[in-house]
Amino acid sequence: MSGTDLDALPDGGKHADAERPGVTEESRWGKSATGASIKGANALSLHVPEPVGRPGDEPNFSHVALSAAGEVSRPAVDAYAGDIKAHATSLVRVLSDDHEAVGEWAGATSLALCVQGLRAMMKVRAYDERMLIAQRQGKTSFYIQCTGEEAISCGQRLALERGDMCFPTYRQQGLLLAQDYPLLDMICQVFSNSRDKLRGRQLPVMYSAKDYGFFSISGNLGTQFVQAVGWAMASAIDGNNRIASGWIGEGSTAESDFHSALVFASVYRPPVILNVVNNQWAISSFQGVAGGASATFAERAHGYGIASLRVDGNDFLAVHAASKWAERRARSNLGPTLIEWVTYRAAGHSTSDDPGKYRPKGDAEAWPLGDPIDRLKNYLIKQDRWSEAQHEQTWTALQEEVRAATREAETYGTLNEGPKPSALEMFEGVYEEMPEHLLRQRQKLGV
Amino acid sequence: MAEAIADNSERELPYVRAITEGVREVLLEQDNSFVAGEDVAGAGSVYGYYAGLLDEFGPERIYDTPISEEGIVGLGVGASATGCRPIIDLMFMDFLGECMDEVANQMAKMRYMFGGAATLPLTMLTMSGAGASLAAQHSQSLEAWICHLPGLKVVQPTTPYDAKGMIIAAARDDNPVIVVLNKMSLGLMGPVPEGPYEIPIGKANVVRPGTNYTIVATGRMLHEALKAATQLTELGIDTEVIDPRSLQPFDTATVVESVKKTHRVMVVHEAVRFGGIGAEIAAQIQEDAFDYLDAPVARVGAPFSPVPYSPALESIYVPSAKSIVAEAKKQLGL
Ligand SMILES: Cc1ncc(C[n+]2csc(CCOP(=O)(O)OP(=O)(O)O)c2C)c(N)n1
Numbered sequence: 105m106s107g108t109d110l111d112a113l114p115d116g117g118k119h120a121d122a123e124r125p126g127v128t129e130e131s132r133w134g135k136s137a138t139g140a141s142i143k144g145a146n147a148l149s150l151h152v153p154e155p156v157g158r159p160g161d162e163p164n165f166s167h168v169a170l171s172a173a174g175e176v177s178r179p180a181v182d183a184y185a186g187d188i189k190a191h192a193t194s195l196v197r198v199l200s201d202d203h204e205a206v207g208e209w210a211g212a213t214s215l216a217l218c219v220q221g222l223r224a225m226m227k228v229r230a231y232d233e234r235m236l237i238a239q240r241q242g243k244t245s246f247y248i249q250c251t252g253e254e255a256i257s258c259g260q261r262l263a264l265e266r267g268d269m270c271f272p273t274y275r276q277q278g279l280l281l282a283q284d285y286p287l288l289d290m291i292c293q294v295f296s297n298s299r300d301k302l303r304g305r306q307l308p309v310m311y312s313a314k315d316y317g318f319f320s321i322s323g324n325l326g327t328q329f330v331q332a333v334g335w336a337m338a339s340a341i342d343g344n345n346r347i348a349s350g351w352i353g354e355g356s357t358a359e360s361d362f363h364s365a366l367v368f369a370s371v372y373r374p375p376v377i378l379n380v381v382n383n384q385w386a387i388s389s390f391q392g393v394a395g396g397a398s399a400t401f402a403e404r405a406h407g408y409g410i411a412s413l414r415v416d417g418n419d420f421l422a423v424h425a426a427s428k429w430a431e432r433r434a435r436s437n438l439g440p441t442l443i444e445w446v447t448y449r450a451a452g453h454s455t456s457d458d459p460g461k462y463r464p465k466g467d468a469e470a471w472p473l474g475d476p477i478d479r480l481k482n483y484l485i486k487q488d489r490w491s492e493a494q495h496e497q498t499w500t501a502l503q504e505e506v507r508a509a510t511r512e513a514e515t516y517g518t519l520n521e522g523p524k525p526s527a528l529e530m531f532e533g534v535y536e537e538m539p540e541h542l543l544r545q546r547q548k549l550g551v
Numbered sequence: 552m553a554e555a556i557a558d559n560s561e562r563e564l565p566y567v568r569a570i571t572e573g574v575r576e577v578l579l580e581q582d583n584s585f586v587a588g589e590d591v592a593g594a595g596s597v598y599g600y601y602a603g604l605l606d607e608f609g610p611e612r613i614y615d616t617p618i619s620e621e622g623i624v625g626l627g628v629g630a631s632a633t634g635c636r637p638i639i640d641l642m643f644m645d646f647l648g649e650c651m652d653e654v655a656n657q658m659a660k661m662r663y664m665f666g667g668a669a670t671l672p673l674t675m676l677t678m679s680g681a682g683a684s685l686a687a688q689h690s691q692s693l694e695a696w697i698c699h700l701p702g703l704k705v706v707q708p709t710t711p712y713d714a715k716g717m718i719i720a721a722a723r724d725d726n727p728v729i730v731v732l733n734k735m736s737l738g739l740m741g742p743v744p745e746g747p748y749e750i751p752i753g754k755a756n757v758v759r760p761g762t763n764y765t766i767v768a769t770g771r772m773l774h775e776a777l778k779a780a781t782q783l784t785e786l787g788i789d790t791e792v793i794d795p796r797s798l799q800p801f802d803t804a805t806v807v808e809s810v811k812k813t814h815r816v817m818v819v820h821e822a823v824r825f826g827g828i829g830a831e832i833a834a835q836i837q838e839d840a841f842d843y844l845d846a847p848v849a850r851v852g853a854p855f856s857p858v859p860y861s862p863a864l865e866s867i868y869v870p871s872a873k874s875i876v877a878e879a880k881k882q883l884g885l
Contacts, residue, residue: 152610158593245684245862296861304861307686323688324645325618358617359649388594389615462593524863534856541825545854549867549874 153392174207252450259423297517304525326359355386373439417445573718588640659702716750761791824852
């Protein structure tokens with residue numbers, strides 16, 4: 105089975121827009137180094153990936169390769185990477201359409217843990233909704249939601265142990281909320297107020313929480329992936345048993361950081377889980393622009409001899425079971441695992457983005473893997489561990505919890521109102537001790 | 552603004568659309584030119600300055616690339632070395648970190664190292680500057696890094712008129728040229744003539760003539776310097792404001808000529824003051840016009856710390872008309 109179907113792309117993905125106005129033979133082929141125009145029958149051409157749908161089109165996900173729930177086997181934890189290559193193109197799924205947990209990957213997750221996971225995911229969604237409102241009210245300049253991707257960070261965090269370190273991107277707030285990290289601290293950071301632990305220096309959502317195994321977030325993409333490998337190597341060098349979990353979006357796998365991380369992980373086999381969240385979009389670029397039409401992101405691991413899985417990221421049970429499998433491998437000194445989480449970025453890239461400009465309307469609803477919260481809820485209801493009423497009650501309670509934390513955070517100020525971080529903060533912390541010339545600049549500015 | 556920027560056209564455009572027009576003129580004029588960068592095609596860039604170009608020129612001239620700045624610059628170097636005239640887009644100047652070997656050790660040096668056999672008619676557009684609450688990794692002004700590299704040209708358009716003309720001049724140039732744009736200027740309105748025209752690379756612009764004080768201000772600081780100049784009039788200071796336009800090569804002659812007339816000079820940029828381009832300009836002034844100086848050359852720039860996120864902090868961090876006037880008063884003993 106192949107991960108993506110080239111034939112599903114218009115014109116096999118080639119020359120999709122050769123007929124566009126303004127595209128002349130000359131402009132298409134350019135000139136050779138000698139200045140002569142190259143064109144004609146033997147001229148080369150490029151494959152320019154085009155998404156299956158643009159605004160105005162009907163959503164179409166026929167190119168996404170799926171497996172049935174329960175279809176994919178669960179290899180032994182000490183499986184040799186070369187023996188499980190098929191797992192990079194199939195899709196590990198546990199929850200079936202009729203809300204049962206099926207197949208070899210089922211059974212890794214207790215019902216109690218599922219309830220914990222459901223609450224965590226709902227908390228993430230309630231938090232995202234509230235912060236989006238806060239952004240519109242001008243309490244922060246910017247916010248990033250993870251709508252539709254909640255299962256991945258929550259499911260993995262619940263498969264890790266305290267002391268393990270995650271190297272997230274800006275879309276893994278679930279890593280904190282699944283551990284009940286204080287909402288107040290998160291909101292104060294987003295509001296950049298007088299109680300912001302990062303002292304007004306860092307972009308909203310770029311939390312940093314060492315005690316909760318949340319490394320920090322870089323505005324420049326990809327850097328955390330190599331750092332996760334470095335941290336995992338240090339864990340082995342120190343002779344302890346902590347593992348690292350690195351995170352990257354499928355778009356950012358194009359950065360050399362991703363490839364450096366894989367080669368180091370391949371050489372030293374450190375205890376690290378290498379997560380690629382394939383939410384189909386990188387701002388306005390669809391996953392084909394990152395090479396997703398040529399091979400799956402899980403298949404990237406093969407060239408490095410690293411074990412990899414392609415997993416339904418909207419299936420909490422699959423996320424937890426696959427994370428647990430990779431966690432066991434890492435902690436048993438069996439080396440790194442790369443996991444591609446197949447999911448969909450249901451919201452815009454950030455509050456500065458309008459996805460209506462580049463993708464069809466209604467696509468999130470048409471996404472074949474559904475909504476992670478609905479799917480887990482339906483499973484727990486079928487298991488008699490949850491009910492619609494309980495769900496409603498929990499949602500209301502979580503919304504209230506987030507609202508109360510937001511109100512409390514506001515007493516410490518918001519982006520444009522109330523107390524602010526002190527101007528001193530921009531001079532502190534550059535070095536261990538403030539250099540003389542910076543001290544002079546500070547005095548000059550009267551701070 | 553002053554006569555030097557004015558032209559015979561009544562038409563006004565925002566800086567962002569002037570960029571679009573500049574790129575469009577290049578694509579119309581040069582068959583072997585194309586645009587490549589992150590989010591440049593479908594979205595027309597995250598700031599929208601390539602809007603409409605995909606529809607007009609098609610996907611084989613406007614490329615949404617994978618997210619690899621190293622790949623983008625490498626593509627530009629390779630393609631320009633074989634005779635194309637690519638326009639490559641580095642979304643934020645901060646991402647120079649991701650592609651610095653291609654910029655510093657390849658793009659800048661190939662002509663020289665290959666015995667003159669390589670010509671790299673490459674244009675790179677990148678967005679710099681603070682003020683948009685984008686914090687330490689998306690707000691920097693790193694022009695000093697690239698001005699320090701023999702083989703590169705670096706220009707910094709401050710107005711819509713300059714943005715269009717400099718992009719065209721950069722694309723016609725047979726050397727790699729980096730056009731450092733400013734994200735806070737995107738909405739700035741100004742006259743922009745129809746059709747192609749060039750702003751010559753390496754010539755400074757005396758934006759406001761004056762008699763007894765000179766301010767050399769780069770990038771967005773030009774506009775702060777012009778405000779400061781107005782305020783200084785009340786103190787009897789008649790300030791000449793110079794926009795270098797091109798930082799590499801740098802038009803020392805125009806600055807020195809002004810200093811010989813005014814005898815007192817300040818250099819302003821948005822970048823961190825320590826080791827900024829202002830240090831080079833100040834040094835050149837004292838080399839060439841020491842005997843004409845009545846006061847030490849003053850410099851205004853950002854503190855030696857990363858750009859903070861919080862607008863409350865950032866507004867203090869970034870130099871402004873206020874800090875320029877304060878420094879001028881100190882320098883001039885007012
Ligand atoms: C080095 C670098 N290049 C480009 C950007 C601009 N940028 C920010 S997010 C983004 C898209 C990333 O997409 P992906 O990795 O798929 O993650 P997602 O946002 O979908 O979670 C881009 C291009 C950046 N922040 N850093």
